[in-house]
Amino acid sequence: MKAIVYSSTGPSSVLGLVDREVASPGPGEVRVRVVVSGVNPTDWKARTDGDLAFPEVVPNQDGAGVVDAVGDGVTELSVGDRVWLYLAAHRRPTGTAQEFTVLPVDRAVRLPDGIDLDVAASMGVPAMTAHRALTVHEHGPARLAPGALEGRVVLVQGGAGAVGHAAIQLGVWAGATVITTVSSDAKAELARAAGAHHVVQYPDDALADRIREIAPEGVDHVVEVAPAQNAALDVEVLANHGSIGYYANNNGDDFSVPIVPSFIKNARWQGLLLYTVGDEALHAAAQDVTDALRDGALPVGEAAGLPITWFPLEETAAAHDAVESGVTGKVLIRVSD
Known part of the structure; x- marks a missing residue:
């Protein structure tokens, strides 16, 4: 699979496009085929100033896609479920700037019917x-x-x-x-x-x-x-x-x-x-945000007050630079169809 990685902190030039094996989900985890990756200020700040806790890191906390595989003990989600993702790379080396990501099941939230994945990837942080x-x-x-x-x-x-x-x-x-x-x-x-x-x-x-x-x-x-x-x-x-x-x-x-x-x-x-807010607050937010999505209360795009700037996966460095420069709206990366 295609993935964006960095193995040292620094400017966006440390990001590179590589081929990696698709990982299998462990107990309590799901694998998601990422369609859209969302970029936030925390992503470029972690890449620039954060402590590199792993030999190699895939950036970006937020995203949206389709569940591709589930690990042992997972009953909340099934293969084929459309989901939005949050804190995908928190204390883990595998964010959403890649074609497949593995993460704990509670960080993948089932999407209500009719919600586009660009909207879903704009939630998260x-x-x-x-x-x-x-x-x-x-x-x-x-x-x-x-x-x-x-x-x-x-x-x-x-x-x-x-x-x-x-x-x-x-x-x-x-x-x-x-x-x-x-x-x-x-x-x-x-x-x-x-x-x-x-x-x-x-x-x-x-x-x-x-x-x-x-x-x-x-x-x-x-x-x-x-x-x-x-x-x-x-x-x-x-x-x-x-x-x-x-x-x-x-x-x-x-x-x-x-x-x-x-x-x-x-x-x-x-x-x-x-x-650092804790699981109780995160889970409450995930549920309430999903309810608001279901009610159609969180649209994105310029007509809804949040212009979207798109980049392909191979231009993730430019996407990080756009967020760092203060571009108005939301920056999204098209990872796959």
Whole structure:
């Protein structure tokens, strides 16, 4: 089979196309014929700065395809099932940038009928991160479903990114009023296409005032991509007992929080990383994201607010470079037909 591998960390030039034997699934594992591989910032960061725990690594955590074989003890999935994949390369050397990948059965989730594999490969890290950010409030909910966020206000910082896009869609699906911030008119159009009820642009010295005009009682949930830049603003617009779920370090590695306003509002600052969040949260996110897919709540593509940029498998290095350069939307790799 064709696979993209690297055996040393560094720039995208360390990635190479090779031929490898197709592995067999062990107990509790499935083998999936990968059709689409999804690329996230975590993929190029692991390749650039991560510890190389294996002699050879196939990158990319997310993807979608068809179950090709099952190992002993697997009853959840059968050969021929269409699935979406998450954390395929977490603590394993075998990601989705290859024609066949073997992974634990709980990281392959059966797709509802009618969901295209490009949509499925766009879930994984972005959708599950967004789910976690929306389920860490002091008063819940711990799970998302229609009506779960009824009466709540969600602020998505950076609504044109992949996580922001998923947070908008999941928030709307769960019944929240969704406000999002973006940096340009073009990104504002994408955020509206994703379903955001209110879009505000930055930089703007009156940004907090604009958000408070929309949500005079404050924002209940903040999905934060740039805490170093936005911490003070988040606290200013936060409702009492509000949560700020932050998942990235855009625009700085350190941030400071206004102490008195934070404790006056009983603010909850919640860091979130899928790799360390634990199985319970991962499984809850996988189930809820699949339910949202079934309801048609997570479309992708420019008309849905998330433009797709495609690359063939042999151009995986260019796909990583596109994500690293900050291309708007989602980068996908066509692995097979």
